[in-house]
Amino acid sequence: MRSGGDRFGVLRRSTDALLQQGQQLVSRGDYAGAAEKFKGALNAWRNGSGPRQEEARIIDFLGKCYVAQRRYEDAYALYSEALGFLTGSAYDEIYTSFLYLNERMGTFTKKPTDGF
Numbered sequence: 001m002r003s004g005g006d007r008f009g010v011l012r013r014s015t016d017a018l019l020q021q022g023q024q025l026v027s028r029g030d031y032a033g034a035a036e037k038f039k040g041a042l043n044a045w046r047n048g049s050g051p052r053q054e055e056a057r058i059i060d061f062l063g064k065c066y067v068a069q070r071r072y073e074d075a076y077a078l079y080s081e082a083l084g085f086l087t088g089s090a091y092d093e094i095y096t097s098f099l100y101l102n103e104r105m106g107t108f109t110k111k112p113t114d115g116f
Contacts, residue, residue: 011048015041015058022061031068038062055082056090063097072105 022037038061045055059082066075079098086094 008048008050011045011050015045015050018044019058019061022065026061026065026068031065035062035065035069035071038065052085053087053090056086056093059094060097063094063101067101067104072101075101076105 018037018041022034022041025031025034025037038058042055042058042062045058059078063075063078066072066078076098079094079101082094083091083098
């Protein structure tokens with residue numbers, strides 16, 4: 001999130017603090033603890049009416065924690081919801097994670113190579 005003097009400055013700083021705590025937990029392999037921090041950051045961001053477009057970073061962190069815990073359905077629901085409102089590079093970032101998850105889950109199969 002960007003920091004600055006705009007009306008979301010305090011919200012960004014508190015959200016960034018939760019994201020940093022979550023990243024520290026990820027570095028220790030505590031994906032469940034990290035997911036709780038990231039979920040808290042997302043809830044705080046939404047409760048503070050933070051711009052939806054800026055949620056992509058939080059959603060990406062949370063989704064990757066879900067995947068690391070093999071909570072694929074939770075990650076799928078999170079990414080699907082986000083793809084409904086994100087645009088531009090934020091959309092692209094989450095869509096890339098969504099495609100990876102689909103491959104991991106086996107949702108999409110490869111196209112046949114026998115000409116059909």
